[in-house]
Amino acid sequence: MLGKISHWLATRHDDKGGASDAFVQQRYDALTRLKNATLAVLRKENAAELGDAGGQQTASSQQPGTEGGLAAVALPREQRQQLTERDPCVGELCVALEACLVLGLKPRSTEEQPSWWHVLYASTLIVDEPTLVQSVLSAAFLSEEDAGKARCWLKIALNNHTIESSIMMIFSMACEHLIRNNYEEWSLVRCSEGLGLFLELVIALRDVHFAIEVSGDPFHLPEPAETVEVEPVVAESSSGEMVATITDADIAAAVGVSPSRAGSFLPPPDAEPVFVEFEDAIEVKDPEIQGVVTTDEDEEEVIQLPSALFxxxxxxxxxxxxxxxxxxxxxxxxxxxxxxxxxxxxxxxxxxxxxxxxxxxxxxxxxxxxxxxxxxxxxxxxxxxxxxxxxxxxxxxxxxxxxxxxxxxxxxxxxxxxxxxxxxxxxxxxxxxxxxxxxxxxxxxxxxxxxxxxxxxxxxxxxxxxxxxxxxxxxxxxxxxxxxxxxxxxxxxxxxxxxxxxxxxxxxxxxxxxxxxxxxxxxxxxxxxxxxxxxxFHNVRIQVVDALERLEAKKEALRMVSHQLKLLPQMNFMSDRQQVNEVTRLFREHLEGGNNSLAGQVAECSTPEVTAEVENESQSDTPFNLELDLRGPTAATPHTSATSSDASSPTTSETTEQDLVSMWEQFGFNRPTILGNFEKGGVLMLRAILYWLNNDSNALALLKMRALPSELPSYDAGLVASSICEALVKLLKLFLTPKHPEIDIVAMSLEPFWELFDEDMYFNKLFMFMFQVFDQLWSELDPKAASFTRVITETEGIMNELLKKAPVTVSDLQAEWAEIRARRLEETEDDDGLEQEELIEDEVLQAAALSDPSLLSPPLRYSKKKPSFDVRPDDYKSKLMDTSSILTLEHIAYIDHALPITSQLCRWFRIYSIEANGSSLETLLILAQKQSPTLLVVKDADGNVFGGFASDEWHRAFHYYGTGESFLFSFANSSTAGGFVKYQWSRKNSYFMLCSDESLIMGGGGNFGLFLDSDLSRGSSGACETYNSPPLTTSQDFSCVHVELWGFTTGDKPEIERHRKSVLD
CATH class of the missing domain: 1.10.555.10 (Rho GTPase activation protein)
Structure with missing residues (x-):
């Protein structure tokens, strides 16, 4: 509604951009005319209302709270006297409105008189609002000329009381480009404060009852007459009162008049009486601007702050x-x-x-x-x-x-x-x-x-x-x-x-x-x-600067991942040469240990000093020989002894290089040169492989086994490693391109795997884990049907799904994969025949001897999203806005941690409970209208607490609805912290939510994950495919003792409409 606008003239500075006095004068005249016309219409309507309500004045004066019969009885808009085109004030209002809308309109060569019809029609192509579109189409059929069509629309909008909303949509931010192309910069609609005052004058007309005949004829103007001073009506409407508070000084300030020139635009003191006298302090009673705004004529600073009603x-x-x-x-x-x-x-x-x-x-x-x-x-x-x-x-x-x-x-x-x-x-x-x-x-x-x-x-x-x-x-x-x-x-x-x-x-x-x-x-x-x-703020500045430096260091580290993927190792770089030599040393030791394991044991027992000396000598020889061979000088001589001759031996050098390449080939790296294995993976792949070999005792044996032809299918380890590096860089969204040469750290922080980047050596750990997953998937294939493309694609898909589960560490990914791996093996054993079952068991046993035992050990049945979560119930004392008969602070802590991030930022308010609203599904659905998401909590006769998070509003439907944010939970599992287990969407089906007159259901496929009857007195829970959940209680059927439905809000508790209780209540 229209708010009081005061002392604008004192708060305006010289108009910007060198706007001429002529343009300012035009805007001032247009708004002044509209203000006077609006006041005339409101007085006309108010006088008619007082006349119609005259019979009620006497009765109202006898009621307490009235003042001597001066209070008029407000009539509904439909019962008020209609204002038609025959009323002079109506014609003047329409002309004033049209003058404001065409002021500053850019001329068109085909127009004889200015018309804003083309702007009005084009706005319907941008703002697809049915009321606006229908009124414009109706006006288009009622006149042949553009000016007549615009007049028809203005009359229709006034009659239908849609002019306020339509004008706001036409001149909204969505149509800003249209307005700039069709109106001059000095126009009224492009003057922000002038447009605001124009809109407030239009808003004041919302309660006036118009009945104007719609046609394209020009507006009827009253005969020129001598100006007569109009006294304010005793019981003027609120709209008329607020329009009266808009003084000529306000209009002058709104159109951009500076204080030094404001007097030239204002009427002389004796031209028109002032309807509202501004004192030093003005109390604003309009609900849009609460409180008292105090102004001082001697002070320049006037700060007008808006309402808190939003x-x-x-x-x-x-x-x-x-x-x-x-x-x-x-x-x-x-x-x-x-x-x-x-x-x-x-x-x-x-x-x-x-x-x-x-x-x-x-x-x-x-x-x-x-x-x-x-x-x-x-x-x-x-x-x-x-x-x-x-x-x-x-x-x-x-x-x-x-x-x-x-x-x-x-x-x-x-x-x-x-x-x-x-x-x-x-x-x-x-x-x-x-x-x-x-x-x-x-x-x-x-x-x-x-x-x-x-x-x-x-x-x-x-x-x-x-x-x-x-x-x-x-x-x-x-x-x-x-x-x-x-x-x-x-x-x-x-x-x-x-x-x-x-x-x-x-x-x-x-x-x-x-x-x-x-x-x-x-x-x-x-x-x-x-x-x-x-x-x-010295200390605060230091902390902010430190945070910025940490952020820049993290951005640089993430950027270097893509750079290292493309950077080939160079032997003239000390770090690259040392890493290649270290990998070669590990390969050599594994080969020597495998070929001479028994002899090594005897030598270790008999002559340990000699063995150590030989090992030291071989370790010292290897880096030197490797360095010479990789640089490729033809005159290089191998280091044989301290007294060896200086004569070159190319044949021996070539043999040594070939031996090293052959050694790498025994572990699956099959390129003609050692550095050729890193053409696609770069330095990133070299460092990841070295980390894997140093931290996984079974890595060397696994690579050697997969490189040799055997009953198990073999693969090229270099190709797998480079493909994994490229896949990880893309999955982590660290791949840089010419179009995106930098990492958007803000967008990256919203990714579910953001916290993984805080772990030390995160990429190398991910590489090791992904290689193990690849090998496990490879071992499940028939050797005759092994397909590298199929397995690497499936591995990428699994990693992508695991990264979406918001892991904090790589250990979280390993625990999640262990559970998935166990389920995959169980499903395979159920579907395949006895012969295939035996083959799979042999494959698993052989892989178990060569891969990480933790991945094949019996996994925990359930894994939590963030194992590092510390329960602090005291932090959740203010989370609930209402009391609960079920939830304790510990319950709230675990559930809140499992909620989506947007719900974790909210407080909980109770929508429904059996104790307060009765045991009825009908009542729950009435109270749950327009409430989403919601949390359903149930307590059965055995004291078990369980329920589900519903992403959508609960309503009756003939099919399932909801999204993958929905989940089930239970506090009945003694093997987990607090007994809490969250069952997320398994992606096997989309049976999230279903409700009818007879039941409320969450989850499906096999059994309902959670089922409640129409009385909310009994229910059941079974093994459910949607959430991959077992029964939420100790027994599938249960009796409900308490049922509660909770909503989420960041503000005050929403008001829920009163409802008629059901018969069951």
């Missing part, structure tokens, strides 16, 4: 998208609203703060920063953009950026200085000893939570930058102004009382701090922070 959220923005009114702690952990939320807490600055500060730092010389009024309509548009897109528009002007930043800080549930430290900050700011004051403030800042430290540091740094002399002369922001501007929004104390304040209460609390005099104490603290920014 009307833009009526458009269906989801709770996890909320920004305004949400705590900093939640925003800093939400990757949607903080780019570095999952990277480092010292970098987790909310996007809205980061973007607004960036815009202001890029435009430090903008005049009157933080002191130019921004309409609440514009702020609501920006709020919607921020919450739907997660960031601020890049082309936002600095004035709006400053207003949006203050709006965000003002609506925080708690101030940046926090309630418990507010008094200490105030006391520190009042110390006369400046050095002691700065020292105390520094200690307090260092003791703030991290999310408060980084936002406060960024904000004070901005003000410190803007008040520098070279910028302060142009933007008007000095230390006093800066501290006065931001003190009310960062240095306040939440009202006393338990619990969180409601939005309306918080708006009233904040309004006290809009008075600069009341905020003077907070301004002292902020002023000290700005003046001594370097010393107060």
């Amino acid at each position: 009307p833009h959220r009526l458009r269906g923005i989801k709770p996890w998208q909320y920004v305004f009114g949400i705590s900093l702690a939640s925003l800093s952990k939400n990757p949607y609203h903080s780019r570095y939320a999952l990277i480092d807490p010292f970098l987790a600055l909310p996007n809205i703060v980061d973007d607004c500060v960036t815009i202001l730092r890029e435009n430090p010389d903008t005049p009157r920063l933080f002191r130019t009024t921004v309409l609440s309509i514009r702020l609501n548009q920006l709020r919607e953009i921020v919450e739907t897109e997660g960031s601020v528009p890049k082309d936002l002007d600095p004035q709006c950026a400053g207003a949006l930043l203050l709006d965000f800080l003002k609506n925080l549930p708690d101030s940046l200085l926090t309630d418990d430290k507010y008094d200490a900050f105030v006391a520190a700011g009042q110390l006369r000893d400046e050095e002691a004051s700065v020292r105390n403030i520094t200690c307090l800042v260092n003791d703030l939570p991290v999310h408060c430290q980084i936002v406060l540091k960024r904000l004070i740094n901005l003000m410190h930058f803007l008040q520098q002399p070279e910028h302060s002369e142009l933007n008007g922001v000095d230390v006093f102004t800066a501290s006065t501007v931001i003190a009310p929004v960062i240095a306040f104390k939440k009202g006393s009382g338990s619990g969180l304040l409601s939005e309306r209460q918080r708006g009233r609390a904040h309004s006290q701090y809009q008075d600069v005099r009341y905020a003077a104490v907070g301004a002292q603290v902020v002023e000290r922070m700005i003046q001594h920014y370097a010393s107060i």
Whole structure:
């Protein structure tokens, strides 16, 4: 609804871009005419309403709370007198509306008179809204001329009360390109504040009952008459009252008139009486702008902050998208609203703060920063953009950026200085000893939570930058102004009382701090922070710089993975030569140990010193010979003894090189040269192989076995290793291309495997694990049907699915694969015949002797997503907004850890429970309307607690619905921590959720994972393919003692409509 707009003239600076007085005069005349026409229509309608309700005035005057019969009875819009084209005020209104819409329209050669019909029609191609499209199509058939069609649409919109919504859609951000191409830059619709005032005047007409005859004829204008002063009606409507508060000075300021020239556009004092007298303090009663806005004619600074009601959220923005009114702690952990939320807490600055500060730092010389009024309509548009897109528009002007930043800080549930430290900050700011004051403030800042430290540091740094002399002369922001501007929004104390304040209460609390005099104490603290920014925020700056250095080091390490994949080993590099020599030494020792195992044992027992000497000599010989052979000099001589001759021996050198190549071939590396094996894997492959050979005692035996022809199929180890390296780089999204030469670290942090990068030697461990998986899949094939492409593709698919499970370490992947491997073997044994079963058992036994025993040992039946999770029940005391008859703090901790990240950021509110709402599935479905996701929790007669997470709203359907986010859980497993087990989607089918009048079901295939009857009194649980879950309870059938359904929210508890209880209740 229309809000009161006050003292704009005092807050405007000289108009930018050199706009001429002629254009300003045109915008001023158009808005003034529309304002007068709107007032005339509202007075006409209000006078008719008073006449129709005259019979009710006497009765109403007898009721308590009325004042002498002056209160009129408001009639519904349909019962009010209709205003038609015969009323002069209606024709004047239509002409004024049309004049505003065609002002500044770019001329078209085919038009005799300006018409905005082409803009109106083109907007329907961009904004596909049925009401707008239908009204435009109807107007197109009622006239042949474009101007007549535009007039027809205007009449239809007024009659149908759709002009308000249609104008907002036509001139919204979606049609910005259309408006720029068809309107001049000086036009009214491209003047942000002028358009805002135009929209508010249109909104004031929403309750007027029009009945205009629709035709393309020109609007009927009243006969020119002598201007008559119209006195305000005693019981004027709220719309008329608020339109009256829009003074000519407001219109002059809105169209871009500077204070020095405003008088030339305003009517003389005796031309028209003033309907509203502005005093020093104006109380704004409109619900959109809560609190008292105090202005002082002697002070330049006028800060108008918007409401805390957030009307833009009526458009269906989801709770996890909320920004305004949400705590900093939640925003800093939400990757949607903080780019570095999952990277480092010292970098987790909310996007809205980061973007607004960036815009202001890029435009430090903008005049009157933080002191130019921004309409609440514009702020609501920006709020919607921020919450739907997660960031601020890049082309936002600095004035709006400053207003949006203050709006965000003002609506925080708690101030940046926090309630418990507010008094200490105030006391520190009042110390006369400046050095002691700065020292105390520094200690307090260092003791703030991290999310408060980084936002406060960024904000004070901005003000410190803007008040520098070279910028302060142009933007008007000095230390006093800066501290006065931001003190009310960062240095306040939440009202006393338990619990969180409601939005309306918080708006009233904040309004006290809009008075600069009341905020003077907070301004002292902020002023000290700005003046001594370097010393107060020294420690915070160091921590932020360290976090940035760690981030850059991590980015460089991730970037080097792709570089090492393409970089071939070079023997003139010490590190590459040492690694190749080390691999060769391991191959040689394994071959010598295998061929002479018995002789080695005897020698070890009889002459250990001689054996050690021989080993040392062979180890010293190998690197030297390898180095000579790989460099390939024809005159190189092998190192035979200390007295060997200097004569060259090419034949011996060639033999030695060939011996080394043959040695590598015995382990599956079949290239003509040793370095040729790394043409596709590069240095990355060399380091991964060396790590594997050093950390897996069975690796050498496995490679040697797979390289030799045998009953088991063999493969080229070099080809497998290079393919695994390439696959891992792509799966981890580390592959760089000319189009994407750098890694997007923000997007990378959102990947489920992000935490893997924190593990030491993560790539080498992944390589070792993936090679073992490949070998296990290879061993399951028939030797005659072995296919490298098939196995490597299947291995990549398995790794891709494992990486999606958010592993923290490679051990998590190994545990998950062990479970999958066990299931695969069980399924194979069930499906194949006896002969094939025996063959598989032989394969597994042979592979077990050569591969990691931990992978083939009996795995845990269930593996948790993050084994490192530490249960701290005390951290979840405030998670529930209602009491529960089932859940304990330990239950809540385990379940919350298993929820998706968007739900972990929310609090839980109870939607349904048997104790409060009765035992009825019908009641549960009524209360669960428009609630998703939800958590269903059941407690049976044996005390077992179990349930499921439902991704979609519960409703009746003839088929299954839901998504893969759904899961089942149970606390009945004694072999896991807390007894908690989460059963995720197995991808075997999509039977997530099903509900009818008779039952509620989760999971299918074989048995229902969870089944509840229509009375919610009995149920069953069986082995389910959807979630690969066993029965959730000790017995398949159970009796329900308690059933609860919980929802998730980041704000206040949603109001649930009252419902009629069922017969069962």
